[in-house]
Amino acid sequence: MTDTQPPYQVLARKYRPESFADLIGQDAMVRTLRNAFASDRIHHAFVMTGIRGTGKTTTARIIAKGLNCIGTDGQGGPTTEPCGTCEHCVAISEGRHVDVLEMDAASRTGVDDIREIIASVAYRSASARYKIYIIDEVHMLSNNAFNALLKTLEEPPAHVKFIFATTEIRKVPVTVLSRCQRFDLRRIEPEVMIAHLEKIAQAEGGQVAADALALITRAAEGSVRDAMSLLDQAISHGAGETTADQVRAMLGLADRARVMDLFDHIMRGDAAQALEELAAQYADGADPMAVLRDLAEITHWLSVTKITPEAGDDPTIPPEERDRGAQMAAALPMRVLSRSWQMLLKALEEVAQAPNAMMAAEMAIIRLTHVADLPSPEEVLRKWHDATPPAGGGGSARPVAPAPVGGGPRNAGPRNARHAPQAALAGAVPALAQYPDFDAVVALIAAKRDMALLLEVETTLRLVKYSPGRIEFQPTSDAAPDLAARLAGRLQGWTGARWGVSVTASGGGATLAELRAEESDAKAAQALENPVVAAIFSTFPQARIAEIRDLRAPEAMEEDATLAEPVAAFDPDWDPFEDT
Numbered sequence: 001m002t003d004t005q006p007p008y009q010v011l012a013r014k015y016r017p018e019s020f021a022d023l024i025g026q027d028a029m030v031r032t033l034r035n036a037f038a039s040d041r042i043h044h045a046f047v048m049t050g051i052r053g054t055g056k057t058t059t060a061r062i063i064a065k066g067l068n069c070i071g072t073d074g075q076g077g078p079t080t081e082p083c084g085t086c087e088h089c090v091a092i093s094e095g096r097h098v099d100v101l102e103m104d105a106a107s108r109t110g111v112d113d114i115r116e117i118i119a120s121v122a123y124r125s126a127s128a129r130y131k132i133y134i135i136d137e138v139h140m141l142s143n144n145a146f147n148a149l150l151k152t153l154e155e156p157p158a159h160v161k162f163i164f165a166t167t168e169i170r171k172v173p174v175t176v177l178s179r180c181q182r183f184d185l186r187r188i189e190p191e192v193m194i195a196h197l198e199k200i201a202q203a204e205g206g207q208v209a210a211d212a213l214a215l216i217t218r219a220a221e222g223s224v225r226d227a228m229s230l231l232d233q234a235i236s237h238g239a240g241e242t243t244a245d246q247v248r249a250m251l252g253l254a255d256r257a258r259v260m261d262l263f264d265h266i267m268r269g270d271a272a273q274a275l276e277e278l279a280a281q282y283a284d285g286a287d288p289m290a291v292l293r294d295l296a297e298i299t300h301w302l303s304v305t306k307i308t309p310e311a312g313d314d315p316t317i318p319p320e321e322r323d324r325g326a327q328m329a330a331a332l333p334m335r336v337l338s339r340s341w342q343m344l345l346k347a348l349e350e351v352a353q354a355p356n357a358m359m360a361a362e363m364a365i366i367r368l369t370h371v372a373d374l375p376s377p378e379e380v381l382r383k384w385h386d387a388t389p390p391a392g393g394g395g396s397a398r399p400v401a402p403a404p405v406g407g408g409p410r411n412a413g414p415r416n417a418r419h420a421p422q423a424a425l426a427g428a429v430p431a432l433a434q435y436p437d438f439d440a441v442v443a444l445i446a447a448k449r450d451m452a453l454l455l456e457v458e459t460t461l462r463l464v465k466y467s468p469g470r471i472e473f474q475p476t477s478d479a480a481p482d483l484a485a486r487l488a489g490r491l492q493g494w495t496g497a498r499w500g501v502s503v504t505a506s507g508g509g510a511t512l513a514e515l516r517a518e519e520s521d522a523k524a525a526q527a528l529e530n531p532v533v534a535a536i537f538s539t540f541p542q543a544r545i546a547e548i549r550d551l552r553a554p555e556a557m558e559e560d561a562t563l564a565e566p567v568a569a570f571d572p573d574w575d576p577f578e579d580t
Contacts, residue, residue, distance in 0.1 A: 012228040025188040043181040045162040049169040050185030053225030056165035068128040099125040106137040111144040138164040139171035187222025206235040211244040214316040259294040271369040288361035296344040305329040432468040462508025470500040474508025
């Protein structure tokens with residue numbers, strides 16, 4: 001380097017915007033600031049937030065220049081179009097202005113650093129119109145530092161302005177945000193970014209292919225600084241005309257067309273071709289993690305395109321890939337895409353933790369190919385139902401009919417009792433006749449939505465005898481002591497008739513929950529005898545039967561109901577409170 005040759009300056013600094021006109025992709029913020037300057041409604045504190053490389057610190061410096069610019073004639077006021085030639089504009093651009101103080105909160109986080117600012121705000125600016133404090137990464141300040149700044153931030157002197165920049169706006173206390181005017185800097189749209197990179201490449205005398213610029217734009221993820229750094233690297237890498245293949249090799253990316261070929265092999269369930277394609281991309285320098293990320297990106301893109309076709313018009317994707325993606329989105333069911341997305345997310349975690357990334361990626365590809373053509377649960381059930389022989393035919397037995405409500409034992413029949421006065425039972429007889437068996441009692445509790453009592457009756461009550469108006473049961477070891485009294489009280493309140501509920505130490509049968517479990521186990525055992533179900537469990541040993549439904553026609557179920565055991569008649573002369 002000679003004394004006359006200036007040192008090389010990276011593109012991100014060389015083409016840093018010097019005015020609001022140079023900012024790209026932030027039209028809403030620029031419009032607001034221009035209107036505020038034009039109407040002399042300039043806030044005393046601003047906070048800029050957004051992802052990396054969108055121009056937060058650059059915007060803060062442009063605001064500082066606009067506030068202190070005096071124009072080429074030295075008589076100008078605050079403006080959104082700083083001249084860039086006056087002493088204040090030049091000094092701020094070079095970072096040496098005595099009245100524009102930049103502080104990195106990541107390295108100066110304590111309350112003592114804020115005390116220095118508080119002590120200096122009382123003094124007027126040395127030469128400029130305003131004394132401006134730019135605090136970058138302001139979210140890194142400690143809680144005590146934020147608290148120390150609050151009073152000064154709320155009522156600063158007229159000659160002081162604060163401009164904050166942060167990528168973590170949620171970490172900034174709301175007490176600070178409420179004292180500032182907030183601007184959210186957006187990610188740069190792909191079309192705007194590609195045009196900006198093309199303009200800079202031409203200015204630098206570099207020839208960068210359009211598809212190479214699209215790759216750089218996609219890798220930058222909306223960050224101008226990232227895109228400029230990648231463009232700087234791409235121009236050096238190409239040493240002339242930079243192609244997409246060179247940028248792809250520079251970034252360690254796989255060819256997107258080849259990734260789509262890999263995705264196509266996976267969706268067709270061709271494990272051998274998928275592994276061969278993955279190995280070929282790995283041999284060409286593609287990172288296995290990058291390949292899986294590209295597969296996940298394609299899965300997401302196809303899913304969104306399937307729902308919203310307009311989303312497929314991505315300028316960073318070549319037209320032939322857009323057409324191919326539209327065809328793939330139309331052919332693949334959403335359940336397949338959703339399942340692939342979940343498996344790819346899991347695979348990315350495994351590859352990141354595995355000692356050998358390529359091995360983990362290959363295992364992930366094998367899993368994806370084996371589940372790609374699996375039928376949906378609806379299709380499995382439909383095949384199972386079609387394969388089940390009808391009632392009376394050979395093969396499997398007819399499905400078991402649903403149990404009666406409550407699943408309890410049948411009516412034990414009326415008991416012999418002494419005659420009671422007919423007037424005393426006149427109101428009770430019609431009411432009790434509605435509950436001929438214990439199933440009707442359980443149905444009544446469920447209808448009244450007393451879920452706590454229903455749970456106790458189903459799990460802790462072993463029925464010994466039942467007659468309308470009288471229940472005798474054996475409680476389980478975990479039954480509540482007052483279950484009989486509460487059950488009698490509830491039934492009397494609901495039916496308007498008195499009920500006798502007594503407890504005995506033995507003679508009870510299974511609880512309703514136990515009966516229901518036995519019936520469910522029997523149905524499951526019967527279902528496992530079906531060859532289709534047996535094949536499913538052979539393929540998926542960890543599967544389980546979640547629910548069994550009776551798919552017969554209602555007429556067949558009514559026919560079974562007519563074959564049920566008849567209920568004994570109710571004896572109106574029976575006294576439910578007779579002591580026996």
